[in-house]
Amino acid sequence: MSEAKVTYVAGLQFIGQATSGHAIVMDGDAGSGGSNTGSRPMELLLMGIGGCSGMDIISILKKKKENVRGLEINVKGTKAENYPKKFTDINLEFVVKGKNISEEAIKKAVELSMEKYCSVKATLEGSAKITWGWKIIEE
Amino acid sequence: MSEAKVTYVAGLQFIGQATSGHAIVMDGDAGSGGSNTGSRPMELLLMGIGGCSGMDIISILKKKKENVRGLEINVKGTKAENYPKKFTDINLEFVVKGKNISEEAIKKAVELSMEKYCSVKATLEGSAKITWGWKIIEE
Numbered sequence: 001m002s003e004a005k006v007t008y009v010a011g012l013q014f015i016g017q018a019t020s021g022h023a024i025v026m027d028g029d030a031g032s033g034g035s036n037t038g039s040r041p042m043e044l045l046l047m048g049i050g051g052c053s054g055m056d057i058i059s060i061l062k063k064k065k066e067n068v069r070g071l072e073i074n075v076k077g078t079k080a081e082n083y084p085k086k087f088t089d090i091n092l093e094f095v096v097k098g099k100n101i102s103e104e105a106i107k108k109a110v111e112l113s114m115e116k117y118c119s120v121k122a123t124l125e126g127s128a129k130i131t132w133g134w135k136i137i138e139e
Numbered sequence: 140m141s142e143a144k145v146t147y148v149a150g151l152q153f154i155g156q157a158t159s160g161h162a163i164v165m166d167g168d169a170g171s172g173g174s175n176t177g178s179r180p181m182e183l184l185l186m187g188i189g190g191c192s193g194m195d196i197i198s199i200l201k202k203k204k205e206n207v208r209g210l211e212i213n214v215k216g217t218k219a220e221n222y223p224k225k226f227t228d229i230n231l232e233f234v235v236k237g238k239n240i241s242e243e244a245i246k247k248a249v250e251l252s253m254e255k256y257c258s259v260k261a262t263l264e265g266s267a268k269i270t271w272g273w274k275i276i277e278e
Contacts, residue, residue, distance in 0.1 A: 001215055002181060002226075006189030008210035014193050016186030022178045024163055026190035033198060039161045041191035041259050042141060044183040047155030050145030051165035052180035054153050059172060071147035076140055079258065086261035087141075119218065120180050122225035126265025 011035050045087065045124060046075040052120035053092060056113035057106075061096075064105050069139060070097035077128070087128040094134035101136055110134050150174050184226065184263060185214040191259035192231060195252035196245075200235075203244050208278060209236035216267070226267040233273035240275055249273050 004018035006026075012034035013027045026041055028034025039047070050073040061068050071094065078089040092114075096106050114121060114132055121130055143157035145165075151173035152166045165180055167173025178186070189212040200207050210233065217228040235245050253260055253271055260269055 001217060002179075002185060003216070004182060004185035004189055004214040006186060006193055006212040006214065008193055008197060012194045012197065014190045016190055018178060018182035018186055020168070020175060020177075020179055020182060022164070022176075022182075024178060024183070024186055025161070026186070026194075028194055029159070032194075034194070036159060037161075038159075039157060039163060040141075040159055041187040041189075041194070042262075043143060043157035043159060043161075044163070044187035044190075045259065045262060046141060046143035047145060047157055047163055047165070048180040048183035048187075050143055050180075051153045051155055051183075054145055054147055055151045055165075055167055055171075055173070055180070058147060058151065073145040075143040075145065077142070078140060084256055084261035085258045086265075087258075117223055119224045119226075120184065122223035123181075123184060123263060123266045126225075126267070127262045128265070 013037055046077050046090065049090060049118070049120045049124055050075045050092065053113045053118045056117045057094065057109045060109040060112055061105060066098065066101050066105050068096060068098040068101065071095070087124065090124060090128045090130045092132040094132065095137060096134065097137045097139050099138065103136065106134055106136060152176055185216050185229070188229060188257070188259045188263055189214045189231065191257045192252045195256045196233065196248045199248040199251055200244060205237065205240050205244050207235060207237040207240065210234070226263065229263060229267045229269045231271040233271065234276060235273065236276045236278050238277065242275065245273055245275060
């Protein structure tokens with residue numbers, strides 16, 4: 001069981017705190033009556049899928065002793081036009097930086113995360129079509 | 140289009156930043172090789188559904204001139220036992236605090252969020268069965 005408490009502050013500002021204890025500020029933009037002091041709730045889903053898959057990939061590549069010097073995940077989410085405007089498509093681009101990294105190792109790590117391990121991806125794919133690609137930057 | 144960039148820092152620590160510009164730290168627990176410096180990615184989904192529905196409900200109740208003095212959303216997520224351990228069930232309890240608030244107004248606001256407006260709920264319900272309840276605390 002994973003738990004979170006979300007508490008209203010003012011305007012459209014809310015503080016979220018979950019089992020691990022870390023707090024996050026959420027807010028709406030000015031157009032919706034908020035003050036933009038924190039993340040939009042829908043943004044948390046995109047950051048979550050990036051962090052979840054990133055942790056998988058780093059863990060796998062470290063076990064394989066690959067010389068990874070950096071990893072960036074660019075996540076793009078497309079929403080339905082009509083309410084409730086759920087995510088219909090999410091694309092992830094994994095940009096791996098390192099020295100002499102095996103292309104095969106990256107491919108395998110990304111596939112293991114996307115097809116086997118990433119809990120956030122598995123939760124979101126019930127609604128959104130999730131696609132991904134990857135590239136290596138030698139440095 | 141909503142976008143996020145998630146950048147690897149060290150250990151299992153990642154920084155996420157989305158279109159609105161606010162950054163969030165994500166990390167794993169010690170058991171998985173992390174250092175617990177930030178939220179677990181799966182926690183972001185629970186905080187996201189709480190914030191999303193909370194913003195809807197506050198907006199609706201303010202339009203109705205209800206005297207709301209507080210709102211807390213308690214979110215509980217149950218994960219599948221096996222990988223990828225997606226959320227299978229999510230329960231939200233809306234605790235509204237205020238003076239002489241109309242029960243009918245609360246019921247209607249919660250239903251409008253859950254059944255019509257909340258984008259995060261609509262995205263997560265593709266995988267997780269989402270249930271909810273509410274109570275009013277007179278104060």
